Amino acid sequence: EIVMTQSPATLSVSPGERATLSCRASRSVSSLLAWYQQKPGQAPRLLIYGASTRATGIPARFSGSGSGTEFTLTISSLQSEDFAVYYCQQYNNWPLTFGGGTKVEIK
Amino acid sequence: QLQLQESGPGLLKPSETLSLTCTVSGGSITNTTSYWAWIRQPPGKGLEWIGSIYYSGTTYYNPSLKSRVTMSLDTSKNQFSLKLSSATAADTAVYYCARHGDYYDNSGYYDYWGLGTLVTVSS
Numbered sequence: 001e002i003v004m005t006q007s008p009a010t011l012s013v014s015p016g017e018r019a020t021l022s023c024r025a026s027r028s029v030s031s032l033l034a035w036y037q038q039k040p041g042q043a044p045r046l047l048i049y050g051a052s053t054r055a056t057g058i059p060a061r062f063s064g065s066g067s068g069t070e071f072t073l074t075i076s077s078l079q080s081e082d083f084a085v086y087y088c089q090q091y092n093n094w095p096l097t098f099g100g101g102t103k104v105e106i107k
Numbered sequence: 108q109l110q111l112q113e114s115g116p117g118l119l120k121p122s123e124t125l126s127l128t129c130t131v132s133g134g135s136i137t138n139t140t141s142y143w144a145w146i147r148q149p150p151g152k153g154l155e156w157i158g159s160i161y162y163s164g165t166t167y168y169n170p171s172l173k174s175r176v177t178m179s180l181d182t183s184k185n186q187f188s189l190k191l192s193s194a195t196a197a198d199t200a201v202y203y204c205a206r207h208g209d210y211y212d213n214s215g216y217y218d219y220w221g222l223g224t225l226v227t228v229s230s
Contacts, residue, residue, distance in 0.1 A: 001170070034216035036154075043203055043220035044154065055218065087154055091207070091215025095169045096144075098154040 002026050002090050006099035012107040013078050021102045023071040023088035032092040035064055035073045038101075039084045047086075048073065078104070109134045111204045111221035118227050125191040125226055129204030136185050137162040142207050143187045144217065145178065147200040155200075159207065160187055167210075194228045201225050 003026040013019045023033065031051040036044035046055040048064035051071060061076040075082055083106055088099040115127035129143065136143060145157040158168040160178045168176045177190040191198060201223040208214025 032213055032215065036217070043205075043223050044217070045220075046216060046218050049216040049218075050213075089154075089216065091210060091213070094167050094210070096156045096159070096207075096210075096215055098156070100153045 001095055002029060002093050002097055004088055004090055004097050004099035006086075006088055006102050008102060009100070010103045010105060012105050014107045015080060016077050017107075019075040019078055019082075019104055021073040021075075021086055021104070023066075023073070023099050025069045025071075025090055028068045029090040029092035031067045032090060033064075033066070033071050034089045034091065035062075036087045036089065037082075037084045038087065044087060075104070109206060109219045111206065111219055113202060113204050113221045113224040115224060115226070117225055118229065119194055120230055121195055121228055123194055123228075125189070125194045125198060125202075125228070127189045127202055127204075127224065127226070128186050129188070129221060131185050131187070131206075136180060136187060137182055140209050140212070140214070142210065142215070143178075143180070144205045144207055145189045146203045146205055146217070147198075148203070148223075149197075149200045157189065157191075157202075159210075196228050199226065199228050 005024045007022045033051045035048040038044040052064045063074045085101045085103045110132045112130045142159045144159040175192045203223045204221045205217040206219040207217045
């Protein structure tokens with residue numbers, strides 16, 4: 001099983017600032033990495049797939065990068081609606097696995 | 108637009124079998140590019156993939172749950188289902204059904220989700 005590790009667990013950011021979230025895989029997942037946003041009481045929403053491709057309707061302030069074992073999600077200028085928990089997920093190998101999440105909170 | 112909706116009992120006793128159904132609308136579960144999955148999230152915790160099923164009936168299960176999980180399709184109702192036997196309090200979670208693309212075509216990310224349903228296991 002590929003273990004996905006996200007850091008930090010919590011990120012405190014002021015509105016308008018940049019947020020950088022990290023995701024590390026225990027072994028290479030190539031570029032088969034997705035990012036999701038989850039708000040309280042809601043299902044996760046797909047943000048990024050293929051490590052860097054934004055899903056339909058996702059604003060350009062969200063960007064993903066990386067390959068192999070190291071990945072980054074960047075939110076260029078945090079809006080109020082971006083405060084949420086973010087998960088990475090690898091789909092290079094069964095079982096499909098998620099990271100533990102990063103909570104982005106208001107500073 | 109694809110929509111998924113979970114249904115099933117919200118409360119069961121330890122040792123009982125958890126049974127949930129996901130009804131898919133706006134598309135067919137026999138679509139050859141779709142896999143249908145169950146994912147769960149214990150209160151305040153992260154996401155755990157339970158398993159996926161393909162239109163052919165081929166299943167893929169999380170090894171940590173494999174001995175207790177059964178997934179199936181009902182093409183006549185455009186539904187797929189989850190059964191998790193010998194439930195314990197550790198199975199208390201919000202259960203989501205979701206769609207992902209063809210794993211073998213590098214599309215194993217979840218692009219459609221149900222709203223989720225809370226299942227509590229308690230005596």
